[in-house]
Amino acid sequence: MKFTKPxxxxxxxxxxxxxxxxxxxDHRVATHYLxxxxxxxxxxxWLPFEDPAPADxxxxxxxxxxxxxxxxxxxxxxxLRLLIMDAIERVEVSLRGCWAHHLAMKYGPHGYxxxxxxxxxxxxxxxxxxxxxxxxxxxxxxxxHYKQKYDDPQHPPIWMTAxxxxxxxLSMWLSNLKGRADRQAIAKPxxxxxxxxxxxxxxxxxxxxxxxxxxRLWNKxxxxxxxxxxxxxxxxxAMNPASQGRIYNTLAVLGYLLGIIAPGTRWxxxxxxxxxxxxxADTVAMGFPPNWKKMSAxxxxx
Numbered sequence: 001m002k003f004t005k006p007x008x009x010x011x012x013x014x015x016x017x018x019x020x021x022x023x024x025x026d027h028r029v030a031t032h033y034l035x036x037x038x039x040x041x042x043x044x045x046w047l048p049f050e051d052p053a054p055a056d057x058x059x060x061x062x063x064x065x066x067x068x069x070x071x072x073x074x075x076x077x078x079x080l081r082l083l084i085m086d087a088i089e090r091v092e093v094s095l096r097g098c099w100a101h102h103l104a105m106k107y108g109p110h111g112y113x114x115x116x117x118x119x120x121x122x123x124x125x126x127x128x129x130x131x132x133x134x135x136x137x138x139x140x141x142x143x144x145h146y147k148q149k150y151d152d153p154q155h156p157p158i159w160m161t162a163x164x165x166x167x168x169x170l171s172m173w174l175s176n177l178k179g180r181a182d183r184q185a186i187a188k189p190x191x192x193x194x195x196x197x198x199x200x201x202x203x204x205x206x207x208x209x210x211x212x213x214x215x216r217l218w219n220k221x222x223x224x225x226x227x228x229x230x231x232x233x234x235x236x237x238a239m240n241p242a243s244q245g246r247i248y249n250t251l252a253v254l255g256y257l258l259g260i261i262a263p264g265t266r267w268x269x270x271x272x273x274x275x276x277x278x279x280x281a282d283t284v285a286m287g288f289p290p291n292w293k294k295m296s297a298x299x300x301x302x
Contacts, residue, residue: 013039017254021061021233022046022070030067037074044216045077046070048282064149069280071254076278077218080247081211083274087254087267088208092167094261095186095201099174102185109157131161167208170199190260191232199227200253207250219285221245226253238297246287255297269300 008016015023024030034042043135049070051060103112111117116139118124128144135156143164146156155161165173175198177183177259190197203226210217225244229235238252255268272293283292292298 008039010034010039014276017046017061017067017296020058021063021065022049023064023066025066025068033071042070042074045074048073048219048285059240072278072279073218076274076281077216078214079274080261081214081217083267083270084207084217084250084254085211087258088204088211089283090261091254091257092170092208094189094257095167095174096162096165096170098186098189099170100158102182104158106182106185109159110153110155112152112173113155117178117182119178120176123172123176127169127176130169131165131173134159134164134166134169140164141222166203167201171198171205174198174201187286192229193231196227196229202226203250207247217247218281220247222247222250226250234297238295240287240289243287243289248283248287248289248292252297266300268298272298272300 013034014030018024046061046065049061050066051062052059076191100112106112107117113128115121115124132155138144140163142160143156145161162170174183174186180194182199187194187197192200203222203224206222206224207217210220222245226249228239228241228244228249235253235256238250238256240246240252243249251271255271258265258267275283289295
């Protein structure tokens with residue numbers, strides 16, 4: 001099938017969405033946001049406002065749909081991504097530290113590079129190559145200092161590489177660790193089983209990448225899911241097993257982890273305030289269980 005859709009000017013884009021039934025109260029405002037966000041990007045946020053398409057034509061918008069509502073939903077999603085990124089940053093830094101400290105204390109500063117510690121040689125080789133590539137590209141003072149001062153061992157100790165390793169790489173190193181006791185020791189500060197921690201690290205890498213590339217998140221069908229833990233009970237009760245493909249469970253586990261990593265944080269309260277600020281954000285589409293605010297996990301102090 002040949003692609004035949006024409007390029008449209010911003011004025012023509014506004015004309016098209018108005019013809020389909022969307023109110024555009026201020027063309028000047030719409031022109032600004034269509035220029036700086038783009039028609040195609042905003043299109044993902046007006047999909048919930050569309051009626052099913054007739055067999056012979058385009059989708060029309062539900063009565064009462066306004067460009068302002070679409071923009072408000074876009075802003076909500078942006079704020080949600082920023083809040084999630086804030087949490088994942090703290091989880092990532094904490095996980096780096098727990099990983100590096102345990103392996104350094106048990107196997108020494110450079111023991112983490114021993115291939116014998118890992119299940120699969122191919123995955124170890126892939127992880128090692130990616131990590132050393134990052135080390136070689138790094139301009140961080142501590143990496144440059146190590147290279148200038150030491151040549152044996154050639155590569156930096158684990159507490160230095162932990163500062164430049166990505167969450168995705170860390171997830172691979174962690175999942176490939178052969179010793180269950182090592183994985184369990186790294187998971188212990190979080191009150192999680194090592195299987196859950198490995199699953200969570202992989203899942204958060206996926207979510208972080210969506211956020212880092214500014215992708216739509218609020219009602220996204222998540223393809224890289226995490227396992228729902230059986231313990232601790234507080235986390236199990238906070239999660240919604242019926243909606244594993246939605247963002248709610250990610251929010252629940254981030255709230256739990258921040259309670260450990262950053263006691264006193266207002267992150268959960270900020271999430272509640274964000275949800276309260278947007279009547280357009282469909283909690284069902286996000287995977288929230290009914291009466292979620294009454295659950296003990298979300299019973300935070302104002």
